[in-house]
Amino acid sequence: MPRKSAVKSRAKSEAGATATVSPPATRKRRSASKEQRRAQLIKATIRCIARKGLSGTTMADVTRSAGLSMGIVNLHFQTKEKLLIETLRFVAEEYKNSWDGIASDPDLSPAEKVQAIIEQDFSPGISQPDKLAVWFAFWGESRSRPTYRNICNEADLQTSASMQTLCRQLGCKSRQRAELIATGYTALADGLWLDLLVTPDDMDRAMAARICRNYMASFFPEHFKV
Amino acid sequence: MPRKSAVKSRAKSEAGATATVSPPATRKRRSASKEQRRAQLIKATIRCIARKGLSGTTMADVTRSAGLSMGIVNLHFQTKEKLLIETLRFVAEEYKNSWDGIASDPDLSPAEKVQAIIEQDFSPGISQPDKLAVWFAFWGESRSRPTYRNICNEADLQTSASMQTLCRQLGCKSRQRAELIATGYTALADGLWLDLLVTPDDMDRAMAARICRNYMASFFPEHFKV
DNA sequence: TACTCAAATGAATGATCATTCATTCATTAT
DNA sequence: ATAATGAATGAATGATCATTCATTTGAGTA
Numbered sequence: 422m423p424r425k426s427a428v429k430s431r432a433k434s435e436a437g438a439t440a441t442v443s444p445p446a447t448r449k450r451r452s453a454s455k456e457q458r459r460a461q462l463i464k465a466t467i468r469c470i471a472r473k474g475l476s477g478t479t480m481a482d483v484t485r486s487a488g489l490s491m492g493i494v495n496l497h498f499q500t501k502e503k504l505l506i507e508t509l510r511f512v513a514e515e516y517k518n519s520w521d522g523i524a525s526d527p528d529l530s531p532a533e534k535v536q537a538i539i540e541q542d543f544s545p546g547i548s549q550p551d552k553l554a555v556w557f558a559f560w561g562e563s564r565s566r567p568t569y570r571n572i573c574n575e576a577d578l579q580t581s582a583s584m585q586t587l588c589r590q591l592g593c594k595s596r597q598r599a600e601l602i603a604t605g606y607t608a609l610a611d612g613l614w615l616d617l618l619v620t621p622d623d624m625d626r627a628m629a630a631r632i633c634r635n636y637m638a639s640f641f642p643e644h645f646k647v
Numbered sequence: 648m649p650r651k652s653a654v655k656s657r658a659k660s661e662a663g664a665t666a667t668v669s670p671p672a673t674r675k676r677r678s679a680s681k682e683q684r685r686a687q688l689i690k691a692t693i694r695c696i697a698r699k700g701l702s703g704t705t706m707a708d709v710t711r712s713a714g715l716s717m718g719i720v721n722l723h724f725q726t727k728e729k730l731l732i733e734t735l736r737f738v739a740e741e742y743k744n745s746w747d748g749i750a751s752d753p754d755l756s757p758a759e760k761v762q763a764i765i766e767q768d769f770s771p772g773i774s775q776p777d778k779l780a781v782w783f784a785f786w787g788e789s790r791s792r793p794t795y796r797n798i799c800n801e802a803d804l805q806t807s808a809s810m811q812t813l814c815r816q817l818g819c820k821s822r823q824r825a826e827l828i829a830t831g832y833t834a835l836a837d838g839l840w841l842d843l844l845v846t847p848d849d850m851d852r853a854m855a856a857r858i859c860r861n862y863m864a865s866f867f868p869e870h871f872k873v
Numbered sequence: 874t875a876c877t878c879a880a881a882t883g884a885a886t887g888a889t890c891a892t893t894c895a896t897t898c899a900t901t902a903t
Numbered sequence: 904a905t906a907a908t909g910a911a912t913g914a915a916t917g918a919t920c921a922t923t924c925a926t927t928t929g930a931g932t933a
Contacts, residue, residue, distance in 0.1 A: 458880090474791035476702035480921060490882045492923080501921060554790045561787025563845050564780045565700035574846055604842070604850070605858045611841050612834030619789050620800055624830070632831045639865035684910090706891060716912045718893080727891060875933090882927070890919085897912070903905085 459497050459507070461487050466508040471554035475505075475562065506568055509559045512552055513576045519547065524583050531590035532644040538584070539633045542610050543626040553618040581607045591641045602640050609636055685723050685733070687713050692734040697780035701731075701788060732794055735785045738778055739802045745773065750809050757816035758870040764810070765859045768836050769843075769852040779844040807833045817867045828866050835862055 453461070465487035469478040480501055484491050498504040523529070523537045541547060556573075563570040585596075585603035593599040613632060616624040631647065638645035691713035695704040706727055710717050724730040749755070749763045767773060782799075789796040811822075811829035819825040839858060842850040857873065864871035 453880095472791060474788040476788065477791055479919085491884095491921090492882060493880090495922065495924095496880070550790070557783070557790075558787045560841060560845060561784045562700040562702065564776070564783075565698060565703055570845055577842075577846070578849070601858055601861050604854075605835065605862060608838030608842055608858065609831065609835045610838065612836065612838035615786060615837050615841075616803075616830070616834055619786060619796055620803070623804070628830075632827055632834065635827050636831060636862070636865075681910095705889085717891090717914095718912055719910090721892065721894095722910070877930105877932080879930095880928080882925105884923105884925100886921105886923075888919105888921085891917095893914105893916075895912105895914100897910105899910085900908085902907075 471551035475558040531587050543630040697777035701784040757813050769856040
């Protein structure tokens with residue numbers, strides 16, 4: 422099936438040769454690395470999910486937002502579903518990495534680590550509205566999509582376990598009590614993220630962090646000041 | 648509205664008379680009240696959202712799950728979007744009503760009210776998986792759909808304000824401190840709901856309630872025992 | 874300069890799904 | 904009984920959207 426007429430093709434070449442710098446609005450670089458293109462598309466996907474929701478995000482939206490053409494997703498991710506999964510994985514890994522960076526820092530005391538984790542959980546980078554929108558978009562579908570659920574869980578379970586260790590180091594008598602407090606912290610942070618996403622007029626990052634410090638201070642008053 | 652084309656009608660009757668073999672699989676009752684039909688469809692929508700997610704729920708799914716025909720949604724809700732909104736409203740109002748029932752009970756002390764609210768937030772009726780799936784499905788899309796956001800907010804803001812009053816009655820010195828603790832409670836409960844939805848193997852209703860009592864006990868030790 | 878080949882394009886395709894409306898039929902009114 | 908009513912049906916319609924692939928582009932190479 423002939424896609425284009427010879428006439429049209431010729432016309433394009435001529436235009437290009439004559440007016441060297443003219444009409445192709447954007448000069449496309451052809452040689453970005455695979456990884457750069459994938460990152461570019463994932464960034465665009467995050468933007469689109471935040472603006473239009475998960476169900477409202479079309480391939481046309483994503484590729485237009487990335488400044489590329491429709492077919493590009495097939496080239497780098499095969500299908501829309503795989504692009505979405507990689508997008509979730511990107512956000513989840515970013516979160517896990519920054520948590521790990523704190524948890525494994527040998528220069529911080531347990532109390533300083535918890536303090537740093539709270540600051541980090543509500544830092545502009547992590548609790549940026551676009552990223553929050555991605556988390557909750559996938560959480561909302563996680564019940565019917567095991568793949569989404571597994572990726573979300575991995576992050577949450579690992580951080581919860583890590584926080585449990587910190588609580589014991591802060592002086593929790595029993596493993597059970599540490600679990601109660603650590604699981605509570607994770608839930609509290611998730612709930613505050615939800616507030617930041619849904620009612621940004623009534624909640625800001627500073628207040629969310631204060632609520633978390635207040636939570637920790639109530640259990641470990643010797644280690645935290647609100 | 649033209650009732651019938653005589654010609655066409657005749658033709659059909661003949662066909663029917665010839666090949667009698669119509670398949671009336673299910674005898675349908677015609678006379679359920681408007682409200683019953685709407686409730687029936689909303690129930691089916693909740694089921695479908697829980698099983699297939701918001702984006703995976705089709706009109707065919709909903710009407711089949713309700714045991715009715717495709718056209719029925721147009722009759723009672725006009726569009727899919729309106730059905731979805733009424734479904735969210737249904738869940739939100741159910742929650743608000745049961746909260747109001749406790750908050751306005753004159754026979755309960757403030758501490759008893761808080762205790763009852765915790766029990767209620769994690770009772771089978773409220774924190775039933777299908778209902779949780781509906782909440783988070785809409786929260787996930789709320790950033791790009793103001794209508795969803797408004798309905799969700801209404802419930803959350805009202806309960807948060809009500810909890811703030813209870814905290815003052817329990818002995819909070821300042822309005823700000825009451826706000827800190829009350830907003831924290833709402834976030835904690837939302838986060839625990841998320842855990843119940845996403846990691847039901849690691850969280851159950853009893854543990855969620857225990858975490859909430861632990862939270863309240865840490866601020867008002869004279870009123871609560873974990 | 875000419876050639877090669879992988880990257881990129883985007884119009885066409887086909888699948889899915891919400892919505893419509895001519896028709897059917899249970900119920901109520903006469 | 905018979906007619907009138909309007910709830911319910913579901914095949915057909917049309918819109919949206921992911922995916923495909925023939926063709927184009929341009930960076931690297933000889």
